[in-house]
Amino acid sequence: MGKFWSIFFIFWSIVAVVAVAISPAMGWWFPTAAESPLGEQIDDLFFLILYITTITFIGTQVAMGYVLWRGATNTDDRAEFSHGSHSLEVIWTIVPAFILLFIALYQIPVWEQFRIQSHFPQDAVNSPIAEVTARQFEWRIRYPAPGRVFKGKSDIERWLKQPEPGDLYTVNDLHVPSNKPVLIHLRSGDVQHSFFIPDLRVKQDAVPGMVIPVWFEASRSKAYEWVCAELCGWGHYKMKARVVAESDEDFKNYLHELELEQFDDGVPELADSSAAGEEEVSE
Amino acid sequence: MNPRYLSQFLSKSSAGVATHIFSAFGTIVALCGFVGCDSKPIGSKFVLSERTEELISPARKRVQDQLTEDFGTPQDLVAWLRFPVDYGMHKGTIKDVEATDQGSYKFAVDWTDADAESLRIRRGAGLMMTSGDYAGTNVKVNHYAPESGRIHIDAFMNPAPAVGDELTVVGGKLQAGRMLYMEHCVHCHGTSGDGNGPTAKYLNPKPRDYRLGKFKFTTTKPLEKIATSDLKRTVKLGIPGTYMPSFMLLKDDELSAIVEYVRWLAIRGEMEARIVNELHGDYSTADVRERVKGGETNDEIEEELQTLFDEDFSETVDDLASGLAADWLRADEEPSLILPNVPRVPDSLESQERGKKLYLSGDTKCVSCHGPTGRGDGSSTEEFWDIPGSQPIQKYAVRGLHDDWGNPIKPRDLTRGIYRGGRRPIDIFCRIYAGIKGTQMPAFGGKTGPKDLKDEDIWDIVNYVLSIPYETDRAIHEPLSIPPLEQTTAATE
Incomplete structure (x- = not known):
């Protein structure tokens, strides 16, 4: 039964990734390319964030799949109890923080053009x-x-x-x-x-x-x-x-x-001259 | 499984589980969308006017039956060809007849004015045979298949209509207008066009009740109805300063279908009012009560009503319809349209000043409603007015002017630069020339008395009115020689 559930959850993760990857080509849903220069830069930001989140999503899903599968197939080893890992906590706090900081700084030029009046x-x-x-x-x-x-x-x-x-x-x-x-x-x-x-x-x-x-x-x-x-x-x-x-x-x-x-003024032949006046x- | 192991697993992957729950929920919602909801037809119906409801029941029933016969129901419209409404017509010739198992027919038709594939004919449209054995017969369309160009009718005809018989399908445009009306207009203007849709109660000013056959913003002369082109303009541009939005992006044929449906609703409502007028003096519940007091019996009155219905009531209805049709027909004819005798007087300061003098004069009395500074705060807005036609005379409960629909209205504040009927000089000219129908804004144009306004005078007022929003600016640079306020108010009294 454990194997079924691990395959079940892994399967849906794969479906999600495949569906999103092919949806622009299939015309299911995806914004068409921007038709303005600033819009293209905004799209670039959108894709950058999409790539980062895609990599993160695939990484976590692979890890989850591994844990599920291992837990379902390996019945010999006993699970190890722990109060958590300090270094792990530090890593998964600092890495996302850096990513967010990078995004925040990287998008400044676009935001500035879009919203800061002195840069219009x-x-x-x-x-x-x-x-x-x-x-x-x-x-x-x-x-x-x-x-x-x-x-x-x-x-x-x-x-x-x-x-x-x-x-x-x-x-x-x-x-x-x-x-x-x-x-x-x-x-x-x-x-x-x-x-x-x-x-x-x-x-x-x-x-x-x-x-x-x-x-x-x-x-x-x-x-x-x-x-x-x-x-x-x-x-x-x-x-x-x-x-x-x-x-x-x-x-x-x-x-x-x-x-x-x-x-x-409702007088057809003279409409032009009255507008000029x-x-x-x-x- | 070790329970501790399980709890550890759950806490680590709870985010992943939540994602799956959401995606499963999404799938269920999507499935519901595909399956669709229960599609019962909406029970919309034409309601009777208040005056009709005041009639005694046999009279009321007759009005109801007459209207249903002549105009149908929202689900099953009747195109009464006597009225100048563009119901939409397609002529064709039968090129092939096929009998169905149920005893009805399918015709393949050669259309003279459209190609079969682009033509859309809805269920319920009228089909009129115009030549052959069945010339003059009216039936309803059951179904039209554009791919094959075949029309399916329910009626049983024996022998079958012949190949080469000509037919006309009527009402496509009215049906299209109804669909669009139900989508865009009905929630304010109501199914019957009584201005009483579900959102109407939140609005001020109230949505137009078409049934008086009166519309405010027209380019037609004072006593004429609204022209089709005026309605189209209103739907297209909306009415600034009110909740009537612009429907600029509708296609031209959609706009015109909506407008024809609105005209048809107005005609229907007015027809009802005219029929009821024939009966109301004698056969309203109040009248009958009086008559019974006067010695007549209920049976006598009902018998008299029945005789009236049996004898010449159909003719009366016919005459009413002819008169109404003529009124609506005339509105679209050239002599009804306002055409200024002279082009706009050049918009100079002199012209504006002349306009201002006329505005302030006692002959026009503009001031009594629009106020000396054009703010719409004239003395008439402070008075209690009589309800017209009330016996004995009663007064409105609120101060200020009321329109023919009984709603309180305010004279336009001319300083704001918002012009409900449009801001073209010709629009303002028409407002002054023909007044605003259904309101106290009177018609000034087309009169020839010594004190009446000539078209040049109206243009002067137009120039002045259009300059009011900028008056403060101008006053700083180029002050006008304006008569002192005491004199002007004295002049109006």
Whole structure:
């Protein structure tokens, strides 16, 4: 009976390792490769940790299997009673401590780029692309007027505090230029939400009362899934939206279309000129 | 086995055991997922309106039967073709007939406007024969197999329909709209579109009750219903400042299916209200009680009602439906849409100032609700208002304005820059031109009196309203010559 149980437990360990090892290739589950430069670095960290934990997992499972099998087959020797081994305790405290310390130090450059504002790409910081306000249950987006140039940090702060007449508004559909870092200012209109674009590996909580800058870069021109990653109420699942990364030109055209739409006065042939008039006033 | 040996083993490998327990638990959960839960159909049904419930039981029953006949149930919709709703239609010709063992038929159909494989027809859709021996016959679709292009119907027809007979399948879009409505809308707007879904009680403002056939944010003229394109815009962009979220990412055909279903629910609700209107003055429980006091007997009244039903009630219902259909049809026609006579007046400070003067003037009375500074704190928000139609006149229990649904509402705070019906100049223009239907926001446009607003004046007000959120900024740089506050309030009194 002992043999059965030792084989049983060893078998499931092997199944677990094999299932995880083949799951990306089988398409069962595994994140697809990140589509942003910082995302690739985050993936590298993820794999590093995955390798360390895999080695540890296999090591402990082999040891456990050995102990089980030995205990089941060797009935002659008597077990030895001990109060524990001081050197063993020291080893399995210090080795994991070093591993954790290594991870903590090794990830600093990535974390710094991702979260420390002084290390953000400065071009993106100086010209934020939009303000995104999460609310139950949608994402409201405000772009600065096309051509609006921010003169320094205080100017950006003023824009965040006080909307301007030329601002463009939309919902659930954030357009950004691809292949360069872009920055949005994230806020919440009600409860806590979380801004999450899985393929770009960017996730940031939206906290009521705070304006949080978030930067990301999409390496490809395509529509990315954008979801809320913080349970925010019964309609949480409705907060699925879209981030469209596109060439600079397409982005410009998009904003132009949005502007025409927003300043539409319902008189078709004259919609263009009235939008132009609006622009002059806003400057 | 030595017990000490065992305890040592357990303590060393307890983490490993826990992992296995978790993975076993995970497997069980996954298995449950595959097997699926008990899938009883949800017992959703269309409920009767409060006014219908006030009728005496034979009248109520007749209304219920009429509605079920003309509109069906949520599970089995009826597409009443008289109404201008896009129910979704597919025409085709029978190319092959196969009788089944149960005495029903399967047709292979050549579709004129779609290919068989991409077509989706749900169980319960209406199938109408349009030529051959059975022209005019309506049956229900049991099943449609896109791979083979075969439609299975339950009805028994003898002799069998012939190859070459033409048919039309009706209602696919309405069914698709129902599915989407049940997924996205029902928890607030309710199965009957009465704005009373399970989450409705947590919301302020309340979700729209479609059954009055009134919608607030339209681009149609004051007395017209909402245009289909307006509803589509609302569903797509949501209503900022309320719980109505944006459904931007739904595909265009999904949006339009939802909108058609909503229009159909609105028509259904309004049809119910109009039928009940015909009966309510004489056959509500209260009316009957009065009449009995006046000397009539219950039997006499019921007999009279029965005669009414037997004689010309169907015609009455028919007339009501024609009128309602015409109303909804007109909303989508060009003359109903608001088209400003002049393009937007350039958004200059002069225009904004003219707008402000109009805003503050006694002719428009904007101030009485929206307040002198646009904060939505006008004097009307402090008063107790009469409940319209109440006999004897009663007052609402809460101060301030109420909409046609009886819910308390607040005049918009114009300083916040949140515009529920959209922020395009044309949106604000339409709000002022046609008012906000179902509320006290009156219609200013399209009138020709000497004191009435012309389109230019409305544009001035639009420019002023759109500038209010930035007023504090502007006041610092370029003060306007604003009349002192005492004068303006005096002007409104």
